[in-house]
Amino acid sequence: MKLYHFPISPNSRRVIATLHHLAIACELKPVDLVKGEQLQDDYLKLNPNHMIPVLVDDDFVLWESNAIMHYLCSKVPSTPLFPADPKTRADVTRWQFWQTGHFGRACGIFIFEHIIKPALNLGEPDANELAKGTDYFHRFAKVLEGHLQGRDWLVGDETTLADLSVGSFLDLADMAHYPMAGYHEIQRWYGAIEQLPCWQSSRPGKLS
Template identity: 40%
Template sequence: MVERNVIEIFAFPPSPRAFKTLVVANHLELDFTLETLDPRKGDFQKPEYAALNPNMRMPTLKHGEYVLWESNAIQQYLALQKPENGLLPKDDLARLDVIRWQFWDLAHWDPATGGYTFERVAKPLVLGLEPDPAALARGEELFHRSARVLDAHLRGKEYVTGKTLTVADFALGAGLMHAEAANIPVGQYGEISRWLASLKALPAWKKTLALAAA
């Protein structure tokens, strides 16, 4: 029986959308429980889960009676648990910049990186299907278009919105959690590679990757 004040995160840890939320919870060292869902067992469609998230997708957060879905919104909720950490800046314009990049993630980066991950990781390793070359070609075009934007933006910046690590870094970095396995051509982009290396060095990144591999 989970205590009322413990945050529950319902997620399939190998997914980048799950990773986005779990890495923030780990970085903030929040007290949370991971409720693992497995798509191979039909967990997303189970009535008790569909009652929490009518999309029947993950992740979902539950904190007492409060329920929230959409990974980037969950990141913000987690950041608000420890506002002093600065993952979601208090200053309005600084916060809007973080939110801008979270929106850009959903509109452009997540589909661009997600195409590779779905075709080269989820299909062969989770669903037992062959990658579709046409989908990979479409994904490649999307990826380079967005990667050029992110790479140029990162020039002269430590993190996506400047000198400070925010939820935007975790939102965008999560799309590259399977970069090697999915053969995402990150190496062509020096600034993205440098920024990604700094995220991978974080203890929370390593801890969350281990959850994904478990």
């Protein structure tokens, strides 16, 4: 198997953390988004959306990080990362959709204004966008904060794909200036994710 990725991307990192947690061997192929390698013809044949990550397993090509994580879990007989019980599995999936549809989008505004714009020389952060992003972030961060009261993990008593997916965006909290003040439960929970061996081994600087 091969995974096309960009090391700093939360969407890549959660897939790599899943690979490491499941001890699945996979060749990592970096795609330099700053140089625009995702726009090259060969890459567009893999993912016409010109995005990472993409998994290639023989002749099967799969894009969308959360779908890749589900597929990887289906490669092992069973895993607490994606429990087989239908309600628990639906709960994990629910948080992954929530991340893609809401929390990740809120974080994405800050990532674009504070990380992508400077990296690509696209100008100063836009105050109106950041104001919209702040409202959107608080709307969903409050939901996450409330859910984490009295819980170690988002679903059940063990780490699941839900934690890796939702947590992945918090890695960039400082660099992207998310308005994190007061979100003590989120910070406690993300602190626990940071201690996971699969999270530590998937840090951008640790990848070979």
